[in-house]
Amino acid sequence: MSQDELLAIVRRERKAGEDFSFAFKQEIEADLKLLKNKRDKKKDEKLVGDSTLFNNHTALMARSFQSKNQIKLKGDKSGEEREVKMLNQVLTEDLESPMMKALRYYIYNDKYATGLAIVGRNGWDGIYKRNTFQVVNPLTWIMDPNGDYFTGNYAYTGFFSIKTKYQLIDMGVEIEDLLTQTDANGAIEQKERMQRIQGLYPDFGKEVFDVYYHFTHVTDKKGVTHKIFIHTTNVDTYIIDAGFCLPNSPLEEKSPDAITFPFAFYYWKPDRDNPFGDRPANYTRDVQIQKARIANLRLNKMEAELYPMYLYNKDYVSGKDLSFGFNKGIPISTGIDGPQVNLSNIVAPIVKDLRVDTSFAVEQSLDKQVEKSTSIGEVVQGTTPGRKETLGTNNLIQGNTDVNLSLNEEIHAIGDDQFVRIWFGGYYQNFTGADKKLVYA
Numbered sequence: 362m363s364q365d366e367l368l369a370i371v372r373r374e375r376k377a378g379e380d381f382s383f384a385f386k387q388e389i390e391a392d393l394k395l396l397k398n399k400r401d402k403k404k405d406e407k408l409v410g411d412s413t414l415f416n417n418h419t420a421l422m423a424r425s426f427q428s429k430n431q432i433k434l435k436g437d438k439s440g441e442e443r444e445v446k447m448l449n450q451v452l453t454e455d456l457e458s459p460m461m462k463a464l465r466y467y468i469y470n471d472k473y474a475t476g477l478a479i480v481g482r483n484g485w486d487g488i489y490k491r492n493t494f495q496v497v498n499p500l501t502w503i504m505d506p507n508g509d510y511f512t513g514n515y516a517y518t519g520f521f522s523i524k525t526k527y528q529l530i531d532m533g534v535e536i537e538d539l540l541t542q543t544d545a546n547g548a549i550e551q552k553e554r555m556q557r558i559q560g561l562y563p564d565f566g567k568e569v570f571d572v573y574y575h576f577t578h579v580t581d582k583k584g585v586t587h588k589i590f591i592h593t594t595n596v597d598t599y600i601i602d603a604g605f606c607l608p609n610s611p612l613e614e615k616s617p618d619a620i621t622f623p624f625a626f627y628y629w630k631p632d633r634d635n636p637f638g639d640r641p642a643n644y645t646r647d648v649q650i651q652k653a654r655i656a657n658l659r660l661n662k663m664e665a666e667l668y669p670m671y672l673y674n675k676d677y678v679s680g681k682d683l684s685f686g687f688n689k690g691i692p693i694s695t696g697i698d699g700p701q702v703n704l705s706n707i708v709a710p711i712v713k714d715l716r717v718d719t720s721f722a723v724e725q726s727l728d729k730q731v732e733k734s735t736s737i738g739e740v741v742q743g744t745t746p747g748r749k750e751t752l753g754t755n756n757l758i759q760g761n762t763d764v765n766l767s768l769n770e771e772i773h774a775i776g777d778d779q780f781v782r783i784w785f786g787g788y789y790q791n792f793t794g795a796d797k798k799l800v801y802a
Contacts, residue, residue: 374503374575378517379503381636390500408657411649412649418474421641430456434449471498472628475500475640476630480494480624480780490792501521510636520573529594534601571596572593575593585617588606588617588621589604608620609621623786625780626779672709674694676698
């Protein structure tokens with residue numbers, strides 16, 4: 362297959378993925394701003410925000426994240442105990458390395474923030490004899506619109522990043538070739554795409570290039586399907602690297618059709634209609650917005666009570682005399698003059714609204730809604746509940762929370778299955794009979 366044919370496949374599949382995911386990614390970007398409580402400083406300078414999404418996200422992270430390896434392999438045949446024990450020791454050694462602990466944190470963070478975490482095997486460490494992995498930013502992910510990534514049934518996938526000119530040179534790219542290959546239409550497309558990408562990488566300078574990593578399949582003349590990777594840049598007009606995806610196991614070695622891409626997908630709650638799945642923000646977003654609105658209304662009410670409005674008789678008092686602090690004067694004319702005027706009423710404060718503030722009850726109701734949908738309430742967050750509960754009630758709440766969150770862990774384990782496959786694939790492809798690896802049992 363020629364380079365032009367490969368580039369045509371990349372451009373077609375990438376565009377389909379970008380068009381399909383655009384609206385989903387916009388929603389996620391808006392939710393991430395709420396999660397970080399980001400607001401327009403000039404527009405919302407006097408407003409206060411709310412941290413419902415952050416509190417819920419932090420509690421989910423605290424209940425789920427563990428630095429110790431929780432994955433255990435099991436043999437399906439008798440007599441495999443020794444091999445399985447050895448593999449478990451190697452797996453634990455790898456997953457409890459500082460790098461993997463940090464990546465595991467990013468996995469849970471992305472899963473609860475966007476609904477999905479993506480892990481890709483991106484190399485082999487020849488010194489420590491182990492795989493290297495990367496957690497892909499979900500907002501850079503390109504997906505097959507017809508794929509099911511939860512079950513691993515998809516035709517292609519990919520993700521993009523940006524590189525500086527010097528990073529591309531280190532990758533073996535001839536920069537002069539890039540500058541001559543981009544036509545006028547390509548230059549416009551590159552500019553539009555880079556504006557979107559630089560929103561995700563604000564710390565990079567202007568002299569950067571879009572680098573795209575694509576994984577897809579092609580069928581040869583004999584009807585055999587091959588999984589391939591293609592790395593491009595310059596609006597997908599220049600191929601940096603391309604090749605066949607290698608088998609991850611003896612089974613895949615025998616059947617090229619069975620070879621899988623080097624990715625694992627971790628979902629919070631899969632959804633057939635959304636490639637990113639469901640996410641906690643869908644159940645906490647409106648609550649945070651309304652709680653922030655309630656908080657600002659309370660502040661306005663408190664300010665009005667501290668600096669009330671006044672009615673004054675303009676025939677006797679000038680409004681300028683009342684203009685101090687936040688006081689607001691409203692002039693009125695009574696039509697009464699002379700000795701009939703009651704001097705004690707020349708200036709009179711408006712009667713304050715002393716009705717009971719029911720907003721706290723509304724706020725508690727909103728928090729209960731979040732607790733029912735995500736299993737995260739005050740007790741689980743470690744904060745002081747709004748009312749006192751018995752020890753037995755608190756234990757019951759904790760127990761029910763563990764039961765509900767166990768579903769999340771069962772779903773997470775399916776991602777672990779995909780991860781173990783690509784982890785084993787790295788050893789299958791790179792660890793030779795002459796290699797040795799020291800494992801601390």
